[in-house]
Amino acid sequence: xxxxxxxxxxxxxxxxxxxxxxxxxxxxxxxxxxxxxxxxxxxxxxxxxxxxxxxxxxxxxxxxxxxxxxxxxxxxxxxxxxxxxxxxxxxxxxxxxxxxxxxxxxxxxxxxx
Amino acid sequence: xxxxxxxxxxxxxxxxxxxxxxxxxxxxxxxxxxxxxxxxxxxxxxxxxxxxxxxxxxxxxxxxxxxxxxxxxxxxxxxxxxxxxxxxxxxxxxxxxxxxxxxxxxxxxxxxxxxx
Numbered sequence: 334x335x336x337x338x339x340x341x342x343x344x345x346x347x348x349x350x351x352x353x354x355x356x357x358x359x360x361x362x363x364x365x366x367x368x369x370x371x372x373x374x375x376x377x378x379x380x381x382x383x384x385x386x387x388x389x390x391x392x393x394x395x396x397x398x399x400x401x402x403x404x405x406x407x408x409x410x411x412x413x414x415x416x417x418x419x420x421x422x423x424x425x426x427x428x429x430x431x432x433x434x435x436x437x438x439x440x441x442x443x444x445x446x
Numbered sequence: 447x448x449x450x451x452x453x454x455x456x457x458x459x460x461x462x463x464x465x466x467x468x469x470x471x472x473x474x475x476x477x478x479x480x481x482x483x484x485x486x487x488x489x490x491x492x493x494x495x496x497x498x499x500x501x502x503x504x505x506x507x508x509x510x511x512x513x514x515x516x517x518x519x520x521x522x523x524x525x526x527x528x529x530x531x532x533x534x535x536x537x538x539x540x541x542x543x544x545x546x547x548x549x550x551x552x553x554x555x556x557x558x559x560x561x562x
Binding site: 337364366368373374375376377378381383389391392423425427429432433434435436437438439440 | 487547
């Protein structure tokens, strides 16, 4: 099993460019999450989804959009990248939201110049 | 704002010693989880403790939960150099906004260094 796979692993963007980060899971999990990790800030929740076709805002949603058209995929979009969005992005999934562990991808290191 | 806050932010110990990390949180929770992150890698789940549990063990790991104090601790016994990593607590609570759902919220982590 691949688990949770993030694409791409590294990316450099110019300010104002757009891009989409793809997260794919093969565990048939209902919940999926996007986090960003910055030095000294830990992981902060951007958006999450409780099932196919649903999305919800987390702690730091501004500047990001998400879609979950298929249960196995959760897309994170940056419409107009800003240097403040330079970060490491992690996707995670869990069977349910309430009482099960989350499985993480290996991360996407994004630099906006 | 983030739910969990770990203490200390950094911890350095000798191999064979025990390592204790603490986590405090603000609101009621369904359960609390601990994760480990090796440098530059994704997080790996270590242990989950439910709100009606007080203590849980898994190998060299011991987790306690005190819901009256809104705090948890992670004890790693007989530490090894391979335990060097960052450790995060994560709380699972119910959010009533929108349709209502559970959220998994992380703290800032404790960076553990185990010196051989």
